[in-house]
Amino acid sequence: MAPRSDDRLELLQGTLDMLILRTLLFGPAHGHGIATYIRQTTSDALVVEHGSLYPALHRLQRDGFISSKWEKAPDKNRELKFYRLTAAGRRRLRKEQSKWDDLVRAIGSVMNPLPET
Amino acid sequence: MLRWFFARLTRRGAPTDDEIARELRDHLELDAEWLASSGPSGARDAQFSAQRRFGNVSNINEAVRHVWHWNWLEQLEQDVRHGLRAIAHGPLYAVAVVITLAMGIGAAAAVYSLSHTIHDPFPRLSHGGLLWITQSNATCGVDCTQTSPAALAALQTRARSITAIATFHRGVVLRSSNGSEALDGFGVSPNTFETIEAPFAAGRSFPKDAGQPGAPGFVVLSYDFWQRRFGGSRGAIDSTITLGERPFTVTGVLGKGVIFPVAADVYTPSVLRTEDASNYGSRQYDVFARIAPGASIAQAAAEVSAISAQMVRESPKTDSGWALRARPIADYHTDDVLVLVQISAIAALLVFLAACMSAANLSLSRLAARRHELALRTALGVRRWRLARHLLTEALLLSLMAGAIGALLARQGVHAMRDAIPADFAAFIPGWVRLELDGRALAFAFGTAVVAMLAFAALPVLRATRVDLSGVLSEGGRASTVGVRGTRVRSSLIVLEVGIALVLLTAATLLTRSVRNMVRGDAGVRVDHALVMHLTLPQMTDSSKVDFYRRLDANLQRERGVRAGGVTTTTPLSNNSSGVLFEIPGRPPEPNGRPLGANDQHVSPGYAAAAGMHSEDGRMIGAQDEASPTAQRAIVVNRYMADAMWPHENAIGRLVTIGNVQWTVVGVASNVYHGGLDEPLRYTVYRSIYQSPNAYSSVAVWTTGDPAAMRDTIRAVVARTEPTVAVGDMMTMIEMQARHVSAFTMMASTLAVLAIVTTTIAAVGLYGLIAYGVAQRRREIGVRIALGARSADILSHIAGGAVKLTMLGIVFGVTGGVLFARLLGAMLYRVTAADPATFASVACTLLAIALTAALIPSWRATRVDPTVAMRD
Numbered sequence: 001m002a003p004r005s006d007d008r009l010e011l012l013q014g015t016l017d018m019l020i021l022r023t024l025l026f027g028p029a030h031g032h033g034i035a036t037y038i039r040q041t042t043s044d045a046l047v048v049e050h051g052s053l054y055p056a057l058h059r060l061q062r063d064g065f066i067s068s069k070w071e072k073a074p075d076k077n078r079e080l081k082f083y084r085l086t087a088a089g090r091r092r093l094r095k096e097q098s099k100w101d102d103l104v105r106a107i108g109s110v111m112n113p114l115p116e117t
Numbered sequence: 118m119l120r121w122f123f124a125r126l127t128r129r130g131a132p133t134d135d136e137i138a139r140e141l142r143d144h145l146e147l148d149a150e151w152l153a154s155s156g157p158s159g160a161r162d163a164q165f166s167a168q169r170r171f172g173n174v175s176n177i178n179e180a181v182r183h184v185w186h187w188n189w190l191e192q193l194e195q196d197v198r199h200g201l202r203a204i205a206h207g208p209l210y211a212v213a214v215v216i217t218l219a220m221g222i223g224a225a226a227a228v229y230s231l232s233h234t235i236h237d238p239f240p241r242l243s244h245g246g247l248l249w250i251t252q253s254n255a256t257c258g259v260d261c262t263q264t265s266p267a268a269l270a271a272l273q274t275r276a277r278s279i280t281a282i283a284t285f286h287r288g289v290v291l292r293s294s295n296g297s298e299a300l301d302g303f304g305v306s307p308n309t310f311e312t313i314e315a316p317f318a319a320g321r322s323f324p325k326d327a328g329q330p331g332a333p334g335f336v337v338l339s340y341d342f343w344q345r346r347f348g349g350s351r352g353a354i355d356s357t358i359t360l361g362e363r364p365f366t367v368t369g370v371l372g373k374g375v376i377f378p379v380a381a382d383v384y385t386p387s388v389l390r391t392e393d394a395s396n397y398g399s400r401q402y403d404v405f406a407r408i409a410p411g412a413s414i415a416q417a418a419a420e421v422s423a424i425s426a427q428m429v430r431e432s433p434k435t436d437s438g439w440a441l442r443a444r445p446i447a448d449y450h451t452d453d454v455l456v457l458v459q460i461s462a463i464a465a466l467l468v469f470l471a472a473c474m475s476a477a478n479l480s481l482s483r484l485a486a487r488r489h490e491l492a493l494r495t496a497l498g499v500r501r502w503r504l505a506r507h508l509l510t511e512a513l514l515l516s517l518m519a520g521a522i523g524a525l526l527a528r529q530g531v532h533a534m535r536d537a538i539p540a541d542f543a544a545f546i547p548g549w550v551r552l553e554l555d556g557r558a559l560a561f562a563f564g565t566a567v568v569a570m571l572a573f574a575a576l577p578v579l580r581a582t583r584v585d586l587s588g589v590l591s592e593g594g595r596a597s598t599v600g601v602r603g604t605r606v607r608s609s610l611i612v613l614e615v616g617i618a619l620v621l622l623t624a625a626t627l628l629t630r631s632v633r634n635m636v637r638g639d640a641g642v643r644v645d646h647a648l649v650m651h652l653t654l655p656q657m658t659d660s661s662k663v664d665f666y667r668r669l670d671a672n673l674q675r676e677r678g679v680r681a682g683g684v685t686t687t688t689p690l691s692n693n694s695s696g697v698l699f700e701i702p703g704r705p706p707e708p709n710g711r712p713l714g715a716n717d718q719h720v721s722p723g724y725a726a727a728a729g730m731h732s733e734d735g736r737m738i739g740a741q742d743e744a745s746p747t748a749q750r751a752i753v754v755n756r757y758m759a760d761a762m763w764p765h766e767n768a769i770g771r772l773v774t775i776g777n778v779q780w781t782v783v784g785v786a787s788n789v790y791h792g793g794l795d796e797p798l799r800y801t802v803y804r805s806i807y808q809s810p811n812a813y814s815s816v817a818v819w820t821t822g823d824p825a826a827m828r829d830t831i832r833a834v835v836a837r838t839e840p841t842v843a844v845g846d847m848m849t850m851i852e853m854q855a856r857h858v859s860a861f862t863m864m865a866s867t868l869a870v871l872a873i874v875t876t877t878i879a880a881v882g883l884y885g886l887i888a889y890g891v892a893q894r895r896r897e898i899g900v901r902i903a904l905g906a907r908s909a910d911i912l913s914h915i916a917g918g919a920v921k922l923t924m925l926g927i928v929f930g931v932t933g934g935v936l937f938a939r940l941l942g943a944m945l946y947r948v949t950a951a952d953p954a955t956f957a958s959v960a961c962t963l964l965a966i967a968l969t970a971a972l973i974p975s976w977r978a979t980r981v982d983p984t985v986a987m988r989d
Contacts, residue, residue, distance in 0.1 A: 030143070030144075030147075031140065031144050032148060036151065050144065050177060051176065051180065054177055054180070055180045055184050059184045081140045
């Protein structure tokens with residue numbers, strides 16, 4: 001059973017791109033696969049709106065971070081559009097990841113201050 | 118960044134529309150499969166919920182395309198296509214809006230072109246720091262704008278903050294191997310061209326000492342004259358031309374398009390002679406001034422007023438009542454022209470407002486009619502902004518079409534106005550002959566119309582895009598009630614339009630009636646079978662002038678087809694006049710302390726009969742009034758002057774002092790409205806032209822047949838009498854009269870056109886409003902008919918609303934009309950501004966038009982078939 005809508009987490013602005021890139025690190029995937037992966041990994045906490053997902057995919061492709069190709073899906077008998085990371089995409093992901101880590105650390109230290117020593 | 122930009126621009130790697138659609142479809146299918154496999158519900162349910170989860174496919178599709186495409190051009194194209202389709206869908210609405218707006222833009226652009234040109238009297242000269250100085254007298258009405266030599270001398274010697282220069286019209290005769298030609302010449306102060314900073318096409322201005330008595334003659338040519346006479350040759354500079362009997366050296370040619378102070382051929386330097394400087398009586402100078410560096414306009418104006426006051430103190434006898442005034446150069450016109458321009462500007466503004474209101478009204482109705490469609494499109498997921506863009510594009514397209522047609526109308530209008538004034542007359546209205554459609558005026562009118570259109574398109578867009586979906590849709594297409602607020606706005610607009618139409622219609626009617634009265638009225642001068650022309654005599658002795666005038670009278674009398682012929686100094690209705698100050702011995706000074714002035718005419722014995730004047734007492738000027746020193750100094754006064762100077766007494770034998778000479782009244786002549794019926798009667802004195810032979814005069818001829826056919830005959834008579842005399846401005850008195858009233862005629866027709874335009878706009882607006890109301894209330898009307906309402910009830914119910922609006926508009930219009938007519942007041946002849954008959958007839962006409970406009974849709978309402986209307 002999916003959580004009620006107000007239990008869902010809102011995606012932080014700008015994090016969708018990072019999530020897509022991170023998902024593609026495991027290998028090529030189509031749009032539905034990416035959405036499903038994100039939802040399942042977060043136990044339905046993060047539901048990527050399709051209205052955001054596809055424009056984001058195309059924006060990333062336009063800017064050269066991912067590429068796309070119509071390929072036959074392994075378990076289906078038809079071609080689907082698969083996205084994969086490019087070298088620029090990997091670099092971008094690294095940068096985003098370290099920025100994100102810094103951010104989480106910074107926010108965490110405000111929200112859960114370490115006991116004074 | 119650059120690569121990104123480039124990729125964007127070239128759409129490299131962009132998926133096709135099909136690809137995007139396929140990708141999204143795949144997603145839906147995968148989602149449905151996934152839902153089906155993970156949930157209990159059937160495949161069909163899964164597909165629906167997949168779709169529901171996915172959201173609006175077309176919106177996502179568009180968002181993805183947005184990522185790839187440099188989108189605005191494509192969207193613009195789409196918007197335009199959409200707009201054109203919407204326009205094609207309601208062609209009647211489109212035509213009504215375009216025509217309405219076009220008329221408004223056309224009227225405004227035409228009239229503001231006129232206004233711009235008129236307020237730019239001297240093209241190619243810098244207007245900054247230039248002033249026009251006038252001398253006016255409260256007693257002499259509107260036309261006293263010229264300045265006396267004494268005042269000019271005072272300005273030139275005393276004023277510190279300005280450099281004053283003067284111009285006066287001086288017709289000259291150009292003598293050449295192939296005959297004489299009368300030219301428009303201006304005598305100007307020698308430093309004129311430096312002062313006004315006039316550009317020269319060739320050569321230079323006058324030398325320093327030019328214009329002094331005994332100095333050689335110099336002349337500056339206008340560009341047009343240089344082209345006409347010298348073919349634009351540089352050889353003209355330093356060559357010599359003969360004006361009158363004297364040689365003049367050409368020093369320079371003014372730049373192309375320089376007109377100062379009105380169109381002229383030649384300029385000669387002229388300095389005030391000492392005897393001129395003490396002359397207070399004649400006022401013939403146009404005085405202009407350049408503000409000295411460092412001085413302000415306010416300083417200059419103050420100094421001019423101070424000098425004026427000083428002059429009154431120094432010579433109260435001649436100067437009391439006269440005041441000098443510095444005005445901006447843009448006002449270099451008679452007050453009549455300025456009032457005309459002001460009136461047309463107000464009228465055009467009203468028409469423009471009415472047009473914009475009407476267009477707004479139409480678009481509000483149209484939007485209301487499309488409420489359902491808009492709601493449906495919103496429901497189908499068209500985003501608000503796109504919807505707004507569609508409506509705005511549609512409005513923009515309509516205004517563009519209106520702008521194009523409006524520009525054409527404006528051009529026609531401007532040319533019609535320009536050509537309505539005869540060229541020789543227009544030459545004395547600075548700027549008139551150059552009247553052309555002004556780009557700035559057009560751009561301004563067009564821009565304002567576009568903004569108004571967009572604003573009114575945006576207003577309902579805001580409302581339309583906030584359309585309550587379920588509300589409109591659940592009506593199931595039956596808009597049963599009319600939005601009360603919308604109707605109220607539209608009704609008020611109609612009321613205003615009717616009001617404006619009434620204002621303009623009454624103004625046009627009043628002016629037309631006034632012009633008709635002027636033309637039909639008796640100005641005391643012969644208009645039928647009369648021919649007049651201007652004469653310019655070359656330099657000759659007074660006795661040979663007298664001899665010429667004497668022989669001319671005789672030769673005219675002898676000519677076949679001529680009943681009478683004679684000479685005078687200025688022709689009635691010609692807008693030329695000359696004045697003289699006089700005193701009556703023994704008469705106490707006037708209560709207002711001002712000197713007496715009269716219209717001064719020097720005539721030959723034949724003139725009175727030719728001009729259709731008759732003697733009311735005594736005799737007219739005759740052959741016995743000779744130049745010889747022993748002859749009696751005889752003067753004839755007009756009836757008006759005789760009655761005012763010697764009421765209830767016999768005027769014959771009384772004395773009139775002019776200058777230091779005493780003249781004896783020998784007769785009383787019938788009154789002549791020299792300045793036309795639109796101007797008050799003036800005191801007039803007639804003296805013999807033999808006793809002061811003028812070099813400029815006018816011939817009047819009374820013909821037996823068609824005067825126009827006599828032109829060549831009369832020209833030949835003058836040439837036979839003296840070949841060196843130049844003849845110009847020949848016209849019949851009918852033409853002279855038409856020319857005299859041409860400004861009023863033009864004004865009347867301009868106002869009439871504007872009034873008809875506004876009336877049409879108001880009628881169309883009213884029709885639209887009623888038709889819209891009927892369409893909206895079809896069901897209600899159907900119900901009424903079904904319940905037994907008779908056709909007459911329906912008709913009066915619907916048309917009654919229209920009558921109410923029109924009456925309200927008429928009430929507003931009468932108020933505005935009385936105010937507007939007051940502006941016209943000075944121009945109206947034998948018509949009162951607040952003429953009840955005119956107002957009543959115009960109001961009735963408007964009511965009839967409004968009724969007609971309202972009856973068509975009302976009648977249609979009575980034909981509503983209740984069974985059909987209620988099923989809709």
